[in-house]
Amino acid sequence: MKVKPQLVAKDRGELVLTKPGIGELIRSLLADGIPCRLRTKGNSMSPFIQDDDVVTILPPSNASPTLGKIAVCHSPEVGSVVIHRVIATGNGQVTTKGDNCSFPDMPTAVADVLGCVSIIERHGSHVRLGLGPERLVIAAFSRAVTVSRLCLIHRLQRRLLSRSTP
Amino acid sequence: MKIDPNTVYVPSKNVVYREIEGEPIIVPITSGIGDLEDDLFSLNETGKAIWAAMDGKKTPADIAESLAAEYEGPADELKTDVTAFLKELLKRNIIWTSDTDATEA
Numbered sequence: 001m002k003v004k005p006q007l008v009a010k011d012r013g014e015l016v017l018t019k020p021g022i023g024e025l026i027r028s029l030l031a032d033g034i035p036c037r038l039r040t041k042g043n044s045m046s047p048f049i050q051d052d053d054v055v056t057i058l059p060p061s062n063a064s065p066t067l068g069k070i071a072v073c074h075s076p077e078v079g080s081v082v083i084h085r086v087i088a089t090g091n092g093q094v095t096t097k098g099d100n101c102s103f104p105d106m107p108t109a110v111a112d113v114l115g116c117v118s119i120i121e122r123h124g125s126h127v128r129l130g131l132g133p134e135r136l137v138i139a140a141f142s143r144a145v146t147v148s149r150l151c152l153i154h155r156l157q158r159r160l161l162s163r164s165t166p
Numbered sequence: 167m168k169i170d171p172n173t174v175y176v177p178s179k180n181v182v183y184r185e186i187e188g189e190p191i192i193v194p195i196t197s198g199i200g201d202l203e204d205d206l207f208s209l210n211e212t213g214k215a216i217w218a219a220m221d222g223k224k225t226p227a228d229i230a231e232s233l234a235a236e237y238e239g240p241a242d243e244l245k246t247d248v249t250a251f252l253k254e255l256l257k258r259n260i261i262w263t264s265d266t267d268a269t270e271a
Contacts, residue, residue: 021187034195037202
């Protein structure tokens, strides 16, 4: 053979969660019912999931995206997958939001949710806070903060409009 | 670890193979979980061709023969390359013999 067959070790730098290829890989594994374990990037779920934490994601067949759970969804804005908390459900859709984000993501059809986080590991230890029953309180608080922020913005907009109108 | 030219080798149940954006990726499975924190591997074009030829029926000798038309070169060299590649996969537990597959299933 002119080119010898080779097994090539993947560079860890290529395995960043935000890269589209990795999102596709995660989606492919979860769609086949295979749970995934991977390192997270970013602080959108801080303090419950922090940058460089390792999470295990179960496919929807093993973990449905109910209120408070941390769901994995494809994000067209990011071009890959995001790991955010479910803050509202209904009409066959879920609304997710990063615990450290100001605003929720666009609603996702339940059928499009790729999976849910079942284990969080930080520096080799399991982190349980945010995955137990307290997740319902976190989701409710997160939603309330969003609603109050939206109300505030709406009021500011109205005030600005009323000032600009003679 | 030695490759027997008359034994059939197949992908082990400790890995899953996916093609993502045209690139072959081998993901280790640990306790039933696709572990992206573990070492992930890719294959070059010739490696991919050998992987595709592992259909659960072909021995290493058959694989070398089936690739002879596509990859020109002396038959002995082809066999040596296929054997060396399979040996590397076997060493990393990415493939095993079809007998192992039956036992594990």
